[in-house]
Amino acid sequence: MPVQYTAIIEEHTAVRTACGIFDISHMGQLIVTGANAASWLNRMLTNDVADLGVGQGQYTLLLNERGGVIDDLIAYRSGEAAFFLVVNASMIDEDFAWLEGHLDDGVTLTNESDHWAGMAVQGPKAVEVFSKVFPDEILPPRNGITAMADGCIVCRTGYTGEDGFEFFSPASEGIAYWDRFVAAGAKPCALGSRDTLRLEMGYPLNGNDLSPDRSPIEAGLGFFCDLDKGDFMGRETLAQQNANGPALRLTAIRYLDKGPPPRAHYPVASADGVVIGELSSGALSPSLMAGIGMAYLPAEFAAIGTHLQIEVRGKFFPAVVVKKPFYKPAHSI
């Protein structure tokens, strides 16, 4: 996927106001089946898969022993003893190796990433686009997954905050489906707008905002970690941080005035000019036309309303800690 097909703001706006389509064929699909699939996944992932009925999905995290994030993913329960995991492209091999290294009896793990093409169709008109392409199919409810009659899979999920779906077809049929969604009104969108859309929602990007040295508690993702479901990889660190409060917090920051677009790795300073961290992500928000970013900061600087500064090429621009999401879509389901 390129950075842009036309222009980032144009693509971003299409998703916020109508419908955009992203090629997500690079993402990975891991299949977990077997009598012990659910109990094993519950020891490998942070969220509680027992909460999932057949056809439902949840955002969840794969952690190392130290509670650091290997990957964030969506786990769908495609059958009573079958799960469909959609993982980040750059992490497919690492996730697979880690899971395979911890495999239990009665569990089968398969990497189907090469088998599937994927596209995310997102925006207030996404449902309309789906109905035009598939008049006889019905989208699953929020976070749900449906195996379609033609061998494709559709999930009511996304990475933009808008209503929409993620659609997986056999790789050889991907281009044909892409063309059908585009003909039905979805505008091709690329990595640049994918990043600004997810950042406006405060959604983390693995490699930027998530890392093996940071826990989901520090990342503000405690909601997706069920500390009461029994033991799981990394739980001890999470429980400690949850009880004592994490030393660092992934903090949402917004410029107070106009300024150059904030970008990853720009230093973040306190109001009195002491550097206290760096942006893990940053962008000019096309919806807000304001600079936004996230940074791991000492907890004492993470309270909403705290005044900070972002350093760009030696100059300091005033900013303030805000609540996530930065932007509330008008059309989310």
Place this chain on the structure above:
Amino acid sequence: MNTPSNLRFAASHEWVRLDGDIATVGISDHAQAELTDVVFVELPAMGRSVDAGDPTAVVESVKAASDIYAPIGGEVVEVNPEVEADPSLVNTDPYGKGWIFKLQVKSAADVDTLMDAAAYEAQIG
């Protein structure tokens, strides 16, 4: 793509228009189209002395920050406050209202080291 024949161009996509010893500098239509969505322009300090090739201003799109290099040496004698207030002028009028800074040049003959419109068009293909 628009490439006015009265301008000279640097390989790094700046254009220059020389009036006496004052060189007006901006970025080419090709450059603005590649950048898309210019959302911020950082202007140089007045009076700053620059050599050819020095990073002198910054133009940022949503995608990336790009240095704008002085195509020839000189002293910054004027900057365009309009592009600071409305950076999209760099997209909509790159050879007019989207100019970025003016240099009082050391040697007007330096402009001859830059490409003419035909050579620049050949470069960008």
